[in-house]
Amino acid sequence: MNEEQYKSFFYEFRDNSGQPTYDMKIDKLIQNKKRSLEVSITDLQNFEILNPEVELTNPLLFPDAINGPKEAIKEAVKALKSIIREKDEEYLRLIKHRINLRFYSPPKGTIQVALKDIDGSYIGKLIELEAIVIRSDPENTILETGRFECLTCRSLIDRYFSDGEYQPPVFCEIQQPDGNNCSGRSFNLLKDDSDFVDIRRFEIQDVPENIEVGRSVKSISAYLRDDLVRKSEDIQIRDRIIFTCMVDTRPNRKMQRGQLATFDRFLEIIHFKIIGLEDKDTSFIENSKIIPLERFPLFGYHNEIVLNRNIGIYAITNIKLGTLYIGQSSDIKSRWGNHVQELNKENGSANNLKEEFLMNHPRDYEFWIIEGIKDDLLPNTENWSDEKKDYFKAFISFFLLLRESYWLNQVVPDLLHNVNINKSGVYGNQTLKEYFIQLLTKLGNSTIF
Ligand SMILES: [Zn+2]
Structure with a gap:
């Protein structure tokens, strides 16, 4: 068992300047009334190297932590509790003995893995991955340890629900005075004596550079517990985050004899660090006359995102080359999907954008919303007559073409993939006025001009 070794790690580990890092961290934890101790996996590894005596008796703290994190955390928590008990027993009671150990910061080239590569061989292991948050559920509270009362013998039985089920x-199974087990089958859950824990689910997706064109993008559920739930309030959709987590499974339906026992994988988050947006060279964006209102990686997002400006002007941009394709749509999201599909197709129609795309890396492409109408500014057309709806549609189309033409003229033509424009702000060799007349003709009324 590693409890003793963890105890000596907490007491004896020294950082480069000779400070007892974890002894100090534990004092701070008590002082600040926190419930989680962050333990650097790199420190675990270094501890063994720096302390040959410990290495002799226990060379396994590091490999145990990454190969069997559940067990390792259990042992480390025992050690931690016993240290806290020595320092401040009252505090342990105050937090109801709930202490978390949060592994983080593994040495480079050890447990880092891409989301797309997580398979069955990682189950039960500790991993570190970079991913993008694409969805978050509201926080919840679940029963973690239930205290049950046997209705036959009145004994109390604690049950720990590790996976929340x-x-x-x-x-x-409580032994009775006559030596036999009670064998009672009815129980009462004592809610007030049970332990509950906050939990929150996120859906995370691979980072853009791992997304392969033409393949579906993998996403996975990730759960945060206890004090991490509070910390997760800082997480925003589309944030790029480094997660340290365990890969776990649960049956994806009620298991029945003779049926295939299939399990869903999910991640139990132990530690996370928000690193925000990618650090890309944005000099061209700053120098250009077009500054996006919103930027997304071109691939892997349109399925998940609810755009709050779905009507407007967008651009597909190669942020390295500074080239753009500018378009307009009254349903940007589905148009985005069409573009992605078109670019992913092996054949399909050739155009300037596609030709350039095939010679460059997909991760250099972004989808921009340049200008758009926020959904809540649109009138509710539900009870409008069909004719009124048609006019409104025509008005929106006209407005979009006008704005598209404006933006097309902000870009140096050399950087533009659009073919059907010229410098005088003409769309498709038709003036906007002609286009509008065409729209009205379709509506059966061309008398306005
Ligand atoms: Zn009983």
């Missing part, structure tokens, strides 16, 4: 005892 409610599993009351099946029968009572």
